[in-house]
Amino acid sequence: MNATVKRTSNDRMPASAPTPGIGMRIQSRLPRMSEAMRKIAKLLLDSPDAPLRLSITELADAAGTSPATVTRFCRVIGYSGYAPFRVAVASDVGRELARDRWSEDIGRAFGPDDSPTEVMSTLLAAHTRSLHATAEFIDLERLKDIAARIAICSHVDLYGIGGSATMAEEMQSRLYRIGINSHFWPEVHTGLTSAALQDEHCVAIAISNTGRTEETIQMLERAKSAGALTVAVTNSPESPLAQLADEHIVTLANEQFLQPDDLSAKHSQLFVLDLLYLLVAQQNFGRTTTMLSVSAQAVSPHRRPLRGRRAARDQEQPDAEPAGDHDRNDKEHA
Numbered sequence: 001m002n003a004t005v006k007r008t009s010n011d012r013m014p015a016s017a018p019t020p021g022i023g024m025r026i027q028s029r030l031p032r033m034s035e036a037m038r039k040i041a042k043l044l045l046d047s048p049d050a051p052l053r054l055s056i057t058e059l060a061d062a063a064g065t066s067p068a069t070v071t072r073f074c075r076v077i078g079y080s081g082y083a084p085f086r087v088a089v090a091s092d093v094g095r096e097l098a099r100d101r102w103s104e105d106i107g108r109a110f111g112p113d114d115s116p117t118e119v120m121s122t123l124l125a126a127h128t129r130s131l132h133a134t135a136e137f138i139d140l141e142r143l144k145d146i147a148a149r150i151a152i153c154s155h156v157d158l159y160g161i162g163g164s165a166t167m168a169e170e171m172q173s174r175l176y177r178i179g180i181n182s183h184f185w186p187e188v189h190t191g192l193t194s195a196a197l198q199d200e201h202c203v204a205i206a207i208s209n210t211g212r213t214e215e216t217i218q219m220l221e222r223a224k225s226a227g228a229l230t231v232a233v234t235n236s237p238e239s240p241l242a243q244l245a246d247e248h249i250v251t252l253a254n255e256q257f258l259q260p261d262d263l264s265a266k267h268s269q270l271f272v273l274d275l276l277y278l279l280v281a282q283q284n285f286g287r288t289t290t291m292l293s294v295s296a297q298a299v300s301p302h303r304r305p306l307r308g309r310r311a312a313r314d315q316e317q318p319d320a321e322p323a324g325d326h327d328r329n330d331k332e333h334a
Contacts, residue, residue: 022092023048025077028137028237028250037073039063051089056082126253127267133252134268143272144279146203146247149229150175151283153203156182157228159191159219160207167207167233167269174277177295178288188215195222202228207273209253209265211239220244233269249276 026041033041040063044050050059059082060067071081079085114122150156156175160168165186172184185191198204204223208216211234221244224230232245235253242248251268281288 022077022089024133024137024252029077031237031243031248033073033076034069036065036069037076039065040070040073049089049093051082051086052093130251130253130265130268131271134250134271137250137252138272138275142247143249143276146229146231146249147276147279148283150180150203150276150280153229154181154201155198155203156180157191157194157198157202157204157219157223158182158184158207159195159204159216159223160184160186161188161213161215163266164207164209164213164216164269167266167273168205170270171205171273171277175280177292178281179284179291180280185219188218191215191219192222195219195228196226198223198226198228200227200229202226203231204228205231205233206241206245207233207269208239208241209235209251209269211236211241213241217241217244233272235265235268 023045026044030038030041040059043059043063050062054062056067056070060070063070067082074080074082074085077085079088156172158168158172160166165184168184168186172182175182183194185194195204202223204220206216206220211232217240220230220232220241224244224246230245230247232239232241232248233251234242234248235251236242237248237250242250249272251265251272253265253268
């Protein structure tokens with residue numbers, strides 16, 4: 001099963017934040033489609049407005065399949081049938097026009113003559129769009145299943161090269177603090193060594209924006225052959241990494257900046273990893289809170305005390321009376 005994304009609440013998205021198109025929805029579900037459905041997907045990706053011009057029978061004929069397959073296709077991408085799908089396509093086309101105008105204003109890639117304010121607005125808009133697009137396609141039930149496996153596994157391996165190694169290290173640190181035995185490997189030789197030692201009680205997570213980083217693919221492939229549950233975190237559900245993994249979590253980043261490894265990709269990666277971490281933490285909430293408290297106390301002597309107004313304000317506030325003492329005093333005065 002592959003972890004893809006679907007919206008959980010339209011009401012929570014700000015009206016100013018553009019929603020991802022049906023094309024992204026189709027792309028994210030391609031690995032779950034039959035060959036006949038893939039024909040429909042190709043037709044729609046090449047001609048997004050086709051449902052506005054064609055009946056269900058005409059669309060089926062154009063794709064070389066049947067109306068029943070078109071109906072199943074609609075259900076796979078989240079619609080009850082062809083009619084509601086056509087309504088969504090019409091809305092999507094209108095939204096794309098509005099999105100283009102919005103992109104021209106604050107969503108375009110920055111230029112050499114842009115002011116700092118324009119650069120900031122462009123960057124903020126790109127990150128916001130990426131986060132909303134990623135949240136749009138998360139299958140929370142499948143992500144919860146992955147979290148449950150991590151919570152009871154004997155070991156978690158995390159693989160990432162370059163910028164993705166930073167995300168892998170961050171996730172490893174968080175999992176370790178709540179009692180999950182985990183390691184991250186930013187180098188292929190040590191990563192392959194660890195991957196070969198995994199088994200069916202382990203989970204291996206590979207992070208790559210493109211899903212085409214050869215070293216990351218090799219490490220996940222070795223972990224899978226050793227029996228581990230493999231998870232890919234990538235921007236491309238059709239990438240070699242996603243196709244290799246038992247599960248994949250799609251992170252979407254559409255804005256283009258100066259570097260190939262998109263700036264907003266890191267925020268999408270961190271978002272899904274944070275969500276996965278929190279779902280793991282919920283699996284044994286008592287142990288999680290205890291371990292986080294213990295680790296916080298361990299480093300507290302290395303933090304400087306509060307000074308200035310805030311410290312004075314805290315000293316002026318009397319300590320809260322314990323609830324038990326308060327109840328006892330009430331009884332004594334009764």
